[in-house]
Amino acid sequence: MTVITLSDSTSAQALTTIRDEIGPCLNGDISKKVVEVWSSIPESVRSALITYELGRPFATLPASTCTTMSDTMDNSYSNKTKKSPSSTFSEETLGEFYEKCPITDAQVKLRPLELAPKNVFSFTKENIAETTHIESKSSMTVTTTTKIVTSTRGWRNVFTLPILYDVNLVPQGTIFDVQNPQLFQSTGFHVEGYNRRFAVIDAEVDRIYGAQIQVYFSHWGVELTTCILQGGEPDKRPKAVDHILDSLCAYKLRRREPFLAIGGGVVLDIAGMAACLYRRGVPFVRVPTTLLAIVDASVGVKNGVDYCCGITEETYKNRVGSFYAPSSCLLDTSFMISQDQRNLSNGFGEILKLALVRSSDLFDMLETHGKSLIDSHFSTPATVAQRVIELSIQIMLEELGPNLWEEKLDRCVDYGHTFSKLLEMVPGSDLFHGEAVNVDGFFCVILSYSRGYIGEDTVYRILKCMRSLSLPTSSSDLTEELAWQSCKDAIEHRNGEQRIPLITSIGESICVSDITQDELEHGLELMEIFNAKET
Numbered sequence: 001m002t003v004i005t006l007s008d009s010t011s012a013q014a015l016t017t018i019r020d021e022i023g024p025c026l027n028g029d030i031s032k033k034v035v036e037v038w039s040s041i042p043e044s045v046r047s048a049l050i051t052y053e054l055g056r057p058f059a060t061l062p063a064s065t066c067t068t069m070s071d072t073m074d075n076s077y078s079n080k081t082k083k084s085p086s087s088t089f090s091e092e093t094l095g096e097f098y099e100k101c102p103i104t105d106a107q108v109k110l111r112p113l114e115l116a117p118k119n120v121f122s123f124t125k126e127n128i129a130e131t132t133h134i135e136s137k138s139s140m141t142v143t144t145t146t147k148i149v150t151s152t153r154g155w156r157n158v159f160t161l162p163i164l165y166d167v168n169l170v171p172q173g174t175i176f177d178v179q180n181p182q183l184f185q186s187t188g189f190h191v192e193g194y195n196r197r198f199a200v201i202d203a204e205v206d207r208i209y210g211a212q213i214q215v216y217f218s219h220w221g222v223e224l225t226t227c228i229l230q231g232g233e234p235d236k237r238p239k240a241v242d243h244i245l246d247s248l249c250a251y252k253l254r255r256r257e258p259f260l261a262i263g264g265g266v267v268l269d270i271a272g273m274a275a276c277l278y279r280r281g282v283p284f285v286r287v288p289t290t291l292l293a294i295v296d297a298s299v300g301v302k303n304g305v306d307y308c309c310g311i312t313e314e315t316y317k318n319r320v321g322s323f324y325a326p327s328s329c330l331l332d333t334s335f336m337i338s339q340d341q342r343n344l345s346n347g348f349g350e351i352l353k354l355a356l357v358r359s360s361d362l363f364d365m366l367e368t369h370g371k372s373l374i375d376s377h378f379s380t381p382a383t384v385a386q387r388v389i390e391l392s393i394q395i396m397l398e399e400l401g402p403n404l405w406e407e408k409l410d411r412c413v414d415y416g417h418t419f420s421k422l423l424e425m426v427p428g429s430d431l432f433h434g435e436a437v438n439v440d441g442f443f444c445v446i447l448s449y450s451r452g453y454i455g456e457d458t459v460y461r462i463l464k465c466m467r468s469l470s471l472p473t474s475s476s477d478l479t480e481e482l483a484w485q486s487c488k489d490a491i492e493h494r495n496g497e498q499r500i501p502l503i504t505s506i507g508e509s510i511c512v513s514d515i516t517q518d519e520l521e522h523g524l525e526l527m528e529i530f531n532a533k534e535t
């Protein structure tokens with residue numbers, strides 16, 4: 001650390017004179033007086049001033065200049081490393097470079113390490129802090145500038161995880177067909193004839209498809225060990241993760257052996273978390289069995305469980321989890337044949353959300369064919385069914401793909417996920433996830449309308465479509481208090497701003513952060529009025 005103090009009053013006075021004189025002649029020659037005054041300042045103070053003045057634009061100067069200047073500072077670490085006799089490489093060959101820390105503004109010098117030059121760097125960080133003290137003494141002003149240069153050092157590890165997973169469309173109805181090897185092959189090849197596999201399966205799926213699953217794996221010469229979990233939100237808790245972890249320990253899963261997760265969004269979210277935790281990460285394959293999981297929960301990299309806080313005693317939706325990619329996903333839309341209509345409608349909650357924020361084409365399809373798709377267990381009209389699934393997944397991946405770790409918190413796919421988080425967790429609430437998303441989504445339609453973003457016709461059009469999909473558009477749990485608390489929670493979750501997506505037309509959205517309590521109150525009144533009308 002270097003402390004340069006210009007406390008000598010003669011020097012300070014001289015400096016004041018220079019500053020006064022130098023201003024008017026910036027575009028011309030520096031006056032003789034300035035040169036004279038400069039010469040009158042002690043050498044040590046002049047050198048400190050030069051260091052300070054040159055230090056200010058430090059970051060923007062080329063590396064060679066920076067190196068020279070850092071030598072003039074008390075940078076003991078960089079000097080030592082440069083002179084170290086044990087050093088077998090020179091700075092030139094290592095390609096040392098500089099950057100400015102966007103948070104602290106520190107000047108960072110990075111130096112690649114020889115054996116991992118793309119990943120590991122040694123660094124020195126230099127922070128320059130200055131304080132100026134102005135004091136009036138009789139007829140003169142004394143300016144004292146204190147500059148503190150702090151130098152720290154350490155290492156930086158830079159590693160980008162390769163994320164690559166395929167979302168495979170399996171020919172409809174063939175996932176457990178012994179002629180189709182996709183499911184078997186998704187768990188990897190084991191050359192020495194390793195013939196065991198592990199699968200986490202939703203209890204209802206096991207009841208309906210369990211026998212077929214066993215026959216399938218027997219055909220491929222594989223003994224299948226299963227861990228059965230209940231679907232449904234009430235069972236999406238840490239103890240379900242523990243249950244899988246126990247089963248994995250007992251099964252003795254190999255480190256690179258992918259296990260299967262077959263079920264709806266709940267089972268997939270729990271299994272993903274267990275996969276992320278077991279031995280700090282093992283591969284897993286998602287096989288979604290509900291509409292909601294096919295278009296949403298299976299395509300991204302999120303997993304997690306709801307968490308009951310021991311202090312507040314409240315249960316928070318998806319509060320504990322991770323971003324952890326599956327090794328692949330296998331999508332067979334024939335699972336929807338066994339889904340009841342309420343669960344199918346529930347899946348449409350997420351599809352309609354995507355339509356509202358991203359695609360008027362998708363909305364048109366839901367408006368025209370949504371009811372028929374639900375009535376036919378997503379089979380008629382067949383071309384529309386296929387198009388709806390493919391378009392939804394594509395939009396979802398377009399939104400998630402470039403922002404997998406959610407660095408960007410203004411996310412249109414968060415539409416319907418502001419108020420629904422609390423709604424779903426109200427004790428005794430009977431709302432499914434997609435239903436809660438839809439109630440929230442309709443409330444946001446109303447907020448858009450009351451802000452003048454969309455007209456009354458659009459509100460009615462959307463309300464009619466939601467009704468045709470048998471999705472709820474109101475809930476007695478959606479009170480002003482819950483809505484305001486949701487906004488506060490959004491600020492916590494979205495790092496300081498509400499960032500609530502609202503639509504500006506069908507298929508277009510923006511994120512807003514200035515929703516007021518009055519606006520929510522008015523919105524809830526309007527919501528009731530619209531809900532009371534025929535469409």
Ligand SMILES: NC(=O)c1ccc[n+]([C@@H]2O[C@H](COP(=O)([O-])OP(=O)(O)OC[C@H]3O[C@@H](n4cnc5c(N)ncnc54)[C@H](O)[C@@H]3O)[C@@H](O)[C@H]2O)c1
Pocket residue numbers: 202203204205208230231232233236263264265266267269289290291292293296297298300301302303318335336338339340343346347432433434
């Ligand atoms: N990770 C993500 O990115 C993501 C995205 C969206 C939703 N989610 C989560 O997904 C969950 C909701 O998923 P869900 O709607 O699939 O609920 P779910 O998993 O609870 O399944 C709903 C019900 O359907 C049953 N079921 C599953 N497949 C069936 C089938 N083929 N036939 C008959 N019954 C079947 C289940 O046993 C359950 O009772 C929520 O917890 C939500 O937070 C996660």
Ligand SMILES: [Zn+2]
Pocket residue numbers: 296350417433437
């Ligand atoms: Zn959701």
